[in-house]
Amino acid sequence: MAVALRLNRQGTKDRPYYKIVAVDSRKRRDGRYIEQVGTYDPLKEGTNYTVDLEKADKWIGVGAQVSETVNSIIRKARTAAKA
Template identity: 90%
Template sequence: MAVALRLNRQGTKDRPYYKIVAVDSRKRRDGRYIEQIGTYDPLKEGANYDLDLEKADKWLAVGAQASETVASIIRKSRTAASK
């Protein structure tokens, strides 16, 4: 089973809100996921994400592939944690 770290869309029309999830890569975008590792709110100013880096690192260590957006959020979270 190939695991992907990607966004799961929530919210309403014109008010998107995303969960950052670990999911089987063959599942639908908003289908059942294995584990939620964070959230992302693109409409919020400033730090618009909340991510559990330990869970993300665990999934990446076992071979999960992060989408471009999730990889960007992980990078931002790591730089914020190191400051």
């Protein structure tokens, strides 16, 4: 099973809200996921994401493919955690 870390769209029309999830890469974008790793709210000002870096590192460690957007959010979270 190929696992991917990607965004799962929630919310309503014109009010998107995303969950960062570990999912079987063959599943639909909003299909059933294995584990939630964090959230992302593009409409919120300032820090608009939460990420459990331990869970993300666990999935990356076992070979999960990370989408570009999720990778950028994880990088931001790591730099914020160091500061």
